[in-house]
Amino acid sequence: DTAVSQTPKYLVTQMGNDKSIKCEQNLGHDTMYWYKQDSKKFLKIMFSYNNKELIINETVPNRFSPKSPDKAHLNLHINSLELGDSAVYFCASSHFGTGELFFGEGSRLTVL
Amino acid sequence: AQRVTQPEKLLSVFKGAPVELKCNYSYSGSPELFWYVQYSRQRLQLLLRHISRESIKGFTADLNKGETSFHLKKPFAQEEDSAMYYCALSSFGGSQGNLIFGKGTKLSVKP
Numbered sequence: 001d002t003a004v005s006q007t008p009k010y011l012v013t014q015m016g017n018d019k020s021i022k023c024e025q026n027l028g029h030d031t032m033y034w035y036k037q038d039s040k041k042f043l044k045i046m047f048s049y050n051n052k053e054l055i056i057n058e059t060v061p062n063r064f065s066p067k068s069p070d071k072a073h074l075n076l077h078i079n080s081l082e083l084g085d086s087a088v089y090f091c092a093s094s095h096f097g098t099g100e101l102f103f104g105e106g107s108r109l110t111v112l
Numbered sequence: 113a114q115r116v117t118q119p120e121k122l123l124s125v126f127k128g129a130p131v132e133l134k135c136n137y138s139y140s141g142s143p144e145l146f147w148y149v150q151y152s153r154q155r156l157q158l159l160l161r162h163i164s165r166e167s168i169k170g171f172t173a174d175l176n177k178g179e180t181s182f183h184l185k186k187p188f189a190q191e192e193d194s195a196m197y198y199c200a201l202s203s204f205g206g207s208q209g210n211l212i213f214g215k216g217t218k219l220s221v222k223p
Contacts (some may be wrong), residue, residue, distance in 0.1 A: 004155075026222030033211075041196055042154075043213040056210055090156065099146050099211050103156040 003027050006091045006104035013081060014112055020077045021107045023091030031055075031096040032074035034066060036105070037088040046089075049074055050096050081111045114139050116201045118214035125189050126222050133184040133217045135173075135199030144210070145203035147173055151195045157187040159184075159197070169193070189221045 004025045006011075013019055025032065034046040047066045048056035054066070063079045074093075078085060087110045092101040115138040125131050137143055147159040160168045162175040162182060173184045182199060199214040 028215050035213075041217070041218075042215050043198060045210055045212070048210060092156075099161065099200065100158050101148075101156075101211055105155045 003034065004091055004093055004102050006089075006107050008107060010108050010110075012110045012112065013069055015081055015083060017081050018077070018079045019042060019081060019109070020075055020092075021075070021089055021109075022075045025091075025093040025102070026072065027102060029093040029095055030071055032071075033081070033094075033101065034074065034076050035090040035092060035103075037090060039087070043068050043090070047074075047076075068084040071088040078109075081109075083107050083108060083111050086111045093100055114201060114203050114212050116212055116214035118197075118199055118217050120217045121215070122218045122220065124220045124222065127191055128188050131186050131189040131193070131219065131221075133197050133199075133219065135182045135184065135214060137180050137182065137199075137201050139180075139201055140202070141203075143175070143177075145173075145175055146200045146202065147171070147182075147184050148198040148200055148213070149195050150198070156198070186206050190221075191221045191223055194219055194221045 006023045031050045033048045037043050046060050049068045050066045066078045068074045088106040090106045091104040095102045117136045145162045149159045150156045169223045171186045171208045196216050203210045
């Protein structure tokens with residue numbers, strides 16, 4: 001009965017590779033997010049989708065491309081991975097206009 | 113500019129001692145503030161929000177608009193309170209929806 005689930009939990013890959021992280025929520029929320037947590041535990045919004053439409057696109061390299069096939073899914077694809085992309089990526093969801101976000105467990109990406 | 117500041121990276125207290133995690137914000141509108149907590153190896157979760165004015169796990173937080181603060185307090189810390197705490201500001205005005213997080217404070221409660 002996991003509310004927000006992300007896969008994979010761990011991802012180790014080489015520089016230059018392309019990888020994807022998937023996220024699904026079964027809470028009936030209309031808004032989904034991707035946050036990046038760096039090594040200092042700082043959380044920063046990357047993208048936000050409301051009803052499958054992009055509403056927030058922070059200053060993120062265009063190597064990062066989110067895709068929302070439906071309201072319950074928001075995937076993150078990363079091209080040409082760099083060392084600095086190593087982080088924990090959190091997916092979250094909410095009803096639009098509320099600050100109560102439900103987070104996934106995070107996907108730890110390590111780029112070697 | 114919208115900003116959330118948590119001045120302490122790490123706060124270490126002994127069990128039974130009072131604890132206060134500081135949070136200051138900068139926001140031009142009417143703020144909605146939250147505290148989120150991340151226990152070891154668990155997902156980030158909402159602890160409390162200012163509009164509900166509730167106490168969760170003994171924690172309370174009062175919004176002080178004059179001081180632009182939303183400090184989290186607990187009179188008697190427990191070891192299980194050890195976690196990463198994030199103060200967050202909701203900027204859901206207009207067409208955007210976003211939760212801005214502070215950099216977090218790691219609370220360590222020693223036996």
